[in-house]
Amino acid sequence: QVQLVQSGAEMKEPGASVRVSCRASGYSFTKFGMTWVRQAPGQAPEWMGWITAYNGHTDYAQSLQDRISMATDTSTNTGYMELRSLTSDDTAMYYCVRRGDYYDYWGQGTLVTVSS
């Protein structure tokens, strides 16, 4: 069965960086893209960007493009999302999801808390 398993919760100070991983299983990793979505407490999901697993092409949200990076490792079927220069506004649950259009499988989420 398709599974997306994310790394554990993170607590960061303002100005730091965070990297979240997402290990995929149960499907052909290079056949689908991976999208990253975040959701602040009580808010709607927010699209952050996506990456094609087969060639690493990325497309980022304009509001984040200066401080976000995404990558994939096809040898381990793992996706990565790094967000730099964190502020309290980045406190949210971060999800990896399969596909670049609609999102049929979601990771369990990684809570990132930014606080001094």
Place this chain on the structure above:
Amino acid sequence: EIMMTQSAATLSVSPGETVTLSCRASQSVGTDVAWYQQKPGQAPRLLFYGASTRATGVPVRFSGSGSGTEFTLIISSLQSEDSAVYYCHQYDVWPRTFGQGTKVEIK
């Protein structure tokens, strides 16, 4: 950026009744709309894609429709486990965008 507007923040409905959720896109997105259900402490769950194609395992009491700028999710014979927040999402153009969500409460 396309805005997805869900007309109701909260709908309070009795068990067994039918509830209609609406979502409007700020410009035409064809049928490139998905609906998700999110329960507290859980990741969103895909209900529909292509505006009306039911995802695997979604009960038939859920139905989706619409095209262009107007989209609807109907839940018939509402059950207690349908209490959740429902989001529409357009994937026609970049950046992908979500509606702000409609919370369905069971009376």
